[in-house]
Amino acid sequence: MAKKLHYFHLNGLAESIRYILHYAGEKFEDIRYAQADWPIKSVKDSLPYGQLPLYEENGKSLNQSLAIARYVASKNNLLPTDPWEQALLDAVVFNVYDFWSKAKVILFEQDPTKKAELKKQVLEEVVPFYLSRFEKELKAGNGFFGGKLTWADFIFVGIIETANLFYGESIEKKYPTVVALVKKIQTLPGVKEYIATRKPYTV
Ligand SMILES: N[C@@H](CCC(=O)N[C@@H](CS)C(=O)NCC(=O)O)C(=O)O
Numbered sequence: 001m002a003k004k005l006h007y008f009h010l011n012g013l014a015e016s017i018r019y020i021l022h023y024a025g026e027k028f029e030d031i032r033y034a035q036a037d038w039p040i041k042s043v044k045d046s047l048p049y050g051q052l053p054l055y056e057e058n059g060k061s062l063n064q065s066l067a068i069a070r071y072v073a074s075k076n077n078l079l080p081t082d083p084w085e086q087a088l089l090d091a092v093v094f095n096v097y098d099f100w101s102k103a104k105v106i107l108f109e110q111d112p113t114k115k116a117e118l119k120k121q122v123l124e125e126v127v128p129f130y131l132s133r134f135e136k137e138l139k140a141g142n143g144f145f146g147g148k149l150t151w152a153d154f155i156f157v158g159i160i161e162t163a164n165l166f167y168g169e170s171i172e173k174k175y176p177t178v179v180a181l182v183k184k185i186q187t188l189p190g191v192k193e194y195i196a197t198r199k200p201y202t203v
Contacts, residue, residue, distance in 0.1 A: 003028035004056040005068075006043075008035050010201055011165060013065035014053040016158030017072060020151065022190040024076035066093055066155070073151030085146060092137070092145045092152040099130040100159045107166060119167065127171050135175040143180055157185040166203055 005021070007014035009032040021028050033040060033052070044050050048063050055061065055068040062068050070093075073079045080086055103122050109115040134156065137145055145152040160182055163171050172178040186195055 002056075004031055005029070005053060006031045006033070006056075007053040008033050008038070009199070010035065010203075011158060011162045013158075013162075015161060016151075016154040017053065017055070017065065017069050018194065019154050019158065019185060019188075019191045020069060020072050020076065020078060022194040023154075023188050024072070024078075025190055026072070026076070066097070069093075069151055069155055073154070078149065078151045078154070080146060080150065089146050089150055089152040093155045095130070095133075096152075096156050096159050099126070099134075100163070102126045102130075103163050104166070123167070123171070131172060131175045131178060135177050138177040138181055143177060143184070149184075153181060153185060157182050165201055 003021075003026065005014060005017060005028055018030060033043065038044075047054055048061070051063070053065050053068060054063050055071070062071060070079065080089065103126055106115055106118050106122065109118055141147045144150065145156065160172055160178065170179075172182060185191060
């Protein structure tokens with residue numbers, strides 16, 4: 001039965017899932033909705049909580065980006081079996097999402113002056129606070145959050161790339177271990193080929 005991933009033509013909360021699926025060599029239908037057309041009533045009304053991403057497999061569906069990423073990762077050896085190690089990585093992904101919840105404030109600000117102020121504040125305070133900690137964790141894990149490649153690394157890179165798209169710069173440039181992980185994920189087999197054919201994202 002076909003697997004399907006529904007999201008916008010955007011990295012956002014779905015790119016890490018796409019990366020995991022491409023790295024695992026899983027065939028899936030990558031269904032993308034144009035943000036300019038959203039809300040598409042028929043689609044939105046069909047979603048359990050009215051939001052994307054949504055993953056379908058064997059006639060079943062799953063919402064929540066982290067639940068989807070964790071599920072596809074677990075089927076592809078990207079989740080440790082030890083419960084403590086799993087919990088540590090869960091903490092990483094929640095820390096990454098906490099970072100994004102603070103960085104994404106600029107997306108909702110329409111006033112250009114206020115937007116510029118928010119952007120400055122995030123770049124000067126939120127980014128150093130979180131990225132210095134992520135850098136430290138990565139250094140301790142030989143370049144990965146859990147000592148080897150896991151779903152947490154994919155989630156992290158998906159969010160860094162999304163932040164870079166919306167901030168128009170490489171927010172990780174001062175953090176060499178983060179830069180290295182981004183590069184590692186982007187050049188994984190399957191991911192590299194996907195990126196080479198991906199249409200550019202715009203905001
Ligand atoms: N906690 C949810 C958040 C989902 C979410 O915020 N989706 C946004 C896109 S990133 C969405 O569907 N926005 C359109 C809408 O709410 O109509 C997840 O991680 O999947």
